[in-house]
Amino acid sequence: MTITGIAAIGAGLAAIAAGIGIGKIGSSAMEAMARQPEMHGKIQSSALILAAFVEAVALFGVVASLI
Secondary structure, eight states: OOHHHHHHHHHHHHHHHHHHHHHHHHHHHHHHHHHOGGGHHHHHHHHHHHHHHHHHHHHHHHHHHHO
16 A cells, blocks of 8 residues: 555545534534523534534644645
8 A cells, every 4th residue: 555545544534533523513512402492502603613623623634644
């Protein structure tokens, strides 16, 4: 296996991990909103910020694996 193949595997793992992380954030946010509907705005904004952080880490992982 060449270094390009290993980099592709690393980039793929970073993308899969980001998808799992965002799925968990969304699932937890939906459950929290169902339990406390009055906190909808705070939960939604927190979930969006956390999703942005997960995406940033995933992008860093993809770039690092391709370098």
